[in-house]
Amino acid sequence: GYGNRLSGPVPSFKNAQNLYKLSLALNQLTGNLPNISNWPSLTDLNLSGNQLEGEISEEIFQNCPVTLTSISLQSNRLSGRVPQSLSKCNQLTSIDLSNNQNLGGNTSFIT
Numbered sequence: 001g002y003g004n005r006l007s008g009p010v011p012s013f014k015n016a017q018n019l020y021k022l023s024l025a026l027n028q029l030t031g032n033l034p035n036i037s038n039w040p041s042l043t044d045l046n047l048s049g050n051q052l053e054g055e056i057s058e059e060i061f062q063n064c065p066v067t068l069t070s071i072s073l074q075s076n077r078l079s080g081r082v083p084q085s086l087s088k089c090n091q092l093t094s095i096d097l098s099n100n101q102n103l104g105g106n107t108s109f110i111t
Contacts, residue, residue, distance in 0.1 A: 003027065010034045010047065017041060025049050025072070033073070037063035046072040048096070055080030056103075064089040075099040 003026035010029050013019055021044040029050040036042060042065045056078060062085045069091050078100040086095075097103055 010052070012038060014038055020044070020067075022046065032057070033060050033078075035060050036065060036068070040065050041067055043067045044070045046070075047076070048072045048074045050076050053077035053079070053101075056083050056086075058083045058085045061085040061088055066091060068092060070094040072096045073100070077101050078103050 006024060006027040006029060008029065009031035010024065010033070012034055013022075016039050018041055019039045020041050022039070022042065023044070023046040025046045026049040029047065029052060031052065032054045033047070033052060033056055036045065045068065052073070053076065056073075061083060064085070068089050071089070071092065071094070074096045075098070078097070079102045082097065082103065086092075
């Protein structure tokens with residue numbers, strides 16, 4: 001839920017074949033980003049305003065759901081390079097990675 005003071009890692013929601021939108025913004029979630037390949041119907045991922053940290057691994061977007069149009073990961077503690085595998089998310093119309101820690105690298109593949 002949105003702003004419910006949830007804490008701990010992002011739940012894996014394994015076998016959530018019909019999960020379309022996941023909004024866990026403004027909580028106190030920690031740890032790394034989950035692998036979104038478990039959610040083949042996902043259209044909207046909003047994990048902004050949490051305490052997620054570390055690098056975004058290439059594996060997270062390796063099997064990007066073809067339905068994914070929006071990713072909001074702003075205001076976390078993510079660092080490192082934006083993974084090249086993000087380019088596999090062909091239907092993305094919105095992505096927000098602002099207000100993280102030293103998150104960067106070449107993002108020309110996103111356009």
